[in-house]
Amino acid sequence: MRNFKDKKQYVIPGDVITTSPLRLRENVTLDGKRIIATSIGLTNIYDDSVRVIPLSAVYLPKIDDIVIGKIKSIFGNSWFADINSCYQGMLLGQDVFGRGSYPTTSEMKERLDNGDIIYAKIANSDRQREPLISIADQSLGKIDSGELVKISPTKIPRLIGKHGSMIQTIEASTNATITVGQNGLIVVSCDETNGLLKALAAIRMVDEQAHLVNLTDKVKKMLESDGV
Amino acid sequence: MGGREANVVLLDENGIRSDGRKVNETRKVTIKAGVLKNASGSAYIEFGGNKILAGVFGPRDVHPKHMSNPDTGILRVRYHMEPFSVGERKKPAPSRREIEISKVIKEALEPAVMLEKFPRTAVDVFLEVLQADGGTRCAALDAASVALADAGIPMRDLVCACASGKAADALILDVNNEEDQAGQADMPIGYMPNLGKITLLQLDGVLTADEYKKCIELGLEGCKQVYEIQKNALREKYFSSGDKD
Numbered sequence: 001m002r003n004f005k006d007k008k009q010y011v012i013p014g015d016v017i018t019t020s021p022l023r024l025r026e027n028v029t030l031d032g033k034r035i036i037a038t039s040i041g042l043t044n045i046y047d048d049s050v051r052v053i054p055l056s057a058v059y060l061p062k063i064d065d066i067v068i069g070k071i072k073s074i075f076g077n078s079w080f081a082d083i084n085s086c087y088q089g090m091l092l093g094q095d096v097f098g099r100g101s102y103p104t105t106s107e108m109k110e111r112l113d114n115g116d117i118i119y120a121k122i123a124n125s126d127r128q129r130e131p132l133i134s135i136a137d138q139s140l141g142k143i144d145s146g147e148l149v150k151i152s153p154t155k156i157p158r159l160i161g162k163h164g165s166m167i168q169t170i171e172a173s174t175n176a177t178i179t180v181g182q183n184g185l186i187v188v189s190c191d192e193t194n195g196l197l198k199a200l201a202a203i204r205m206v207d208e209q210a211h212l213v214n215l216t217d218k219v220k221k222m223l224e225s226d227g228v
Numbered sequence: 229m230g231g232r233e234a235n236v237v238l239l240d241e242n243g244i245r246s247d248g249r250k251v252n253e254t255r256k257v258t259i260k261a262g263v264l265k266n267a268s269g270s271a272y273i274e275f276g277g278n279k280i281l282a283g284v285f286g287p288r289d290v291h292p293k294h295m296s297n298p299d300t301g302i303l304r305v306r307y308h309m310e311p312f313s314v315g316e317r318k319k320p321a322p323s324r325r326e327i328e329i330s331k332v333i334k335e336a337l338e339p340a341v342m343l344e345k346f347p348r349t350a351v352d353v354f355l356e357v358l359q360a361d362g363g364t365r366c367a368a369l370d371a372a373s374v375a376l377a378d379a380g381i382p383m384r385d386l387v388c389a390c391a392s393g394k395a396a397d398a399l400i401l402d403v404n405n406e407e408d409q410a411g412q413a414d415m416p417i418g419y420m421p422n423l424g425k426i427t428l429l430q431l432d433g434v435l436t437a438d439e440y441k442k443c444i445e446l447g448l449e450g451c452k453q454v455y456e457i458q459k460n461a462l463r464e465k466y467f468s469s470g471d472k473d
Contacts, residue, residue: 014383087349
């Protein structure tokens, strides 16, 4: 058997990655003794496990993920937010108004109305119900201004970069504030038009070229050049 | 189909078919992944004279709600022929044939997609035949499978499809429109090449038991050729520029 350690392969669904007995992580499945990729992406083989980092995927809510959502409707005692997933995030009225309170619809509308953007945490997510989201934390809550952009959720780690290098580069050279949700939604706010446009262009560049090397340098170069 | 009389020579004395192919040769196949911006995943296939566009949406909310399954996601497929896809205008309403093909394509894709990860949702596959030239169900299935992979739906394997059949008493690969009309048998096959499983098998016409076995073998060869093209289409979209990290 070939040794795939430290070597990343490009795979598409159905490709056999290895036949060694490794623990299965994301986007792989077992067929007899063969480990098969289930997504388009790059393989990552560790000492005891294997996974595929997808290049195209749907966002599935995970507990403790920080996401950006857009309020879609108010029903009963909760808000429903679009979190760029196949499920809607459910934000309970109690989470905002305190335990044991039963706010009326108009009270809820005053606090958060349809179309409002929120920065929230996935509080609970299981197969049975819609994922619960929460804004009960200092850093979380309604986002008042900024430009909402959507990129593939698989590209978010790339946008943040190692120890936040990529996002710091973009923020530093454009004076923009970038709020990133792990679901692929991003809010960019900046006082200068040029900075805003540059930050947006940089984000789009990361989305399109996430699988290439030296992306941070390329983004830096683009940010340093004049015009967009 | 039924050995209808026709003026075309399906197979000449040199073993060359009506469109200049050998008996074990497929038509020219080109696939492009990710052609539609608004769909989650998409693909365009040209399979000889067939031109088919596939768009995938979802996983998304199921409407009507009663169709949803709390254990798994559901797959819905709509195969549709454009009024201008054939010689004489086709009425745009779904015909008996289109409903059947939608069903068989759905059932051919179901073993490959892993929708149990998305309970209470639906994945919609729309297949629009822009131009038809025999073997549209296989071509549509090929495009659908690439579009599903492009949409990031987890799949055990790609599904590739190719027809084989019998015309002028010879077994042939990739039956075209004339051979379908005037030939003796047409057998579309859907296949998962890495898992080695057949997901679609239909037969229109009469074959002996021996011919039947040979016909499947021939069809699987065609499937494998199509699989390489499907793979390249996805590679081109996702891995084409630059080196990997």
